[in-house]
Amino acid sequence: MSSDELLALIHKKDANARKMVFDSNYGKLYGVAMRYCKSPEQAEEVFNLAFNNCLNKLVQLRQAKSINLDEFLEKEFIQECVTHIKNIRSEYYVSSTVHATESAPKNYNLFENNEWIDYNHVDTEVLIKSLQQLVPSQRLVFNLHVVDNLSLKEAATLLESSEETVKSNLEKARYNLQKNIEKNLKSIKA
Numbered sequence: 001m002s003s004d005e006l007l008a009l010i011h012k013k014d015a016n017a018r019k020m021v022f023d024s025n026y027g028k029l030y031g032v033a034m035r036y037c038k039s040p041e042q043a044e045e046v047f048n049l050a051f052n053n054c055l056n057k058l059v060q061l062r063q064a065k066s067i068n069l070d071e072f073l074e075k076e077f078i079q080e081c082v083t084h085i086k087n088i089r090s091e092y093y094v095s096s097t098v099h100a101t102e103s104a105p106k107n108y109n110l111f112e113n114n115e116w117i118d119y120n121h122v123d124t125e126v127l128i129k130s131l132q133q134l135v136p137s138q139r140l141v142f143n144l145h146v147v148d149n150l151s152l153k154e155a156a157t158l159l160e161s162s163e164e165t166v167k168s169n170l171e172k173a174r175y176n177l178q179k180n181i182e183k184n185l186k187s188i189k190a
Contacts, residue, residue, distance in 0.1 A: 010055065021055070022051065036085050038136070135172075152167055
């Protein structure tokens, strides 16, 4: 089935066409949701809401002929994920940063490293786990700027904050991501 025929069926709210779009895009879009979310459960919730919102926006558009379905879905899906995470981030921020029993002193020296880590060959699971351990505001900015290639200005517009805030969160995210990767790699070796 061609993309134009599929779009026409989606505009008619055909359930089989929606399922076909869902099946063909699930892996890629769920991977995007996992990048933005703290856990698989949260990613599943965000995925379902964002995917449905994307299809509803697609139905509302009248110019179906001029839309590239894959590009539209990916762009709208990322925006929906960001919106959803922004709405729930304060709840996850507290749960991800408050550790009542943690008493180990933190080491903020980036250059004090016992071994060299080749970041080009870090396992995908370790990288995803390390990204998920970031504070939501840092995770959002890192994904938008580094992974999704948005400029700082575009990310600031999408997040409804200043460029300085986005830049600050990006620097914090890079630092914390490095520390998380080191910690996760050490826990694997132990």
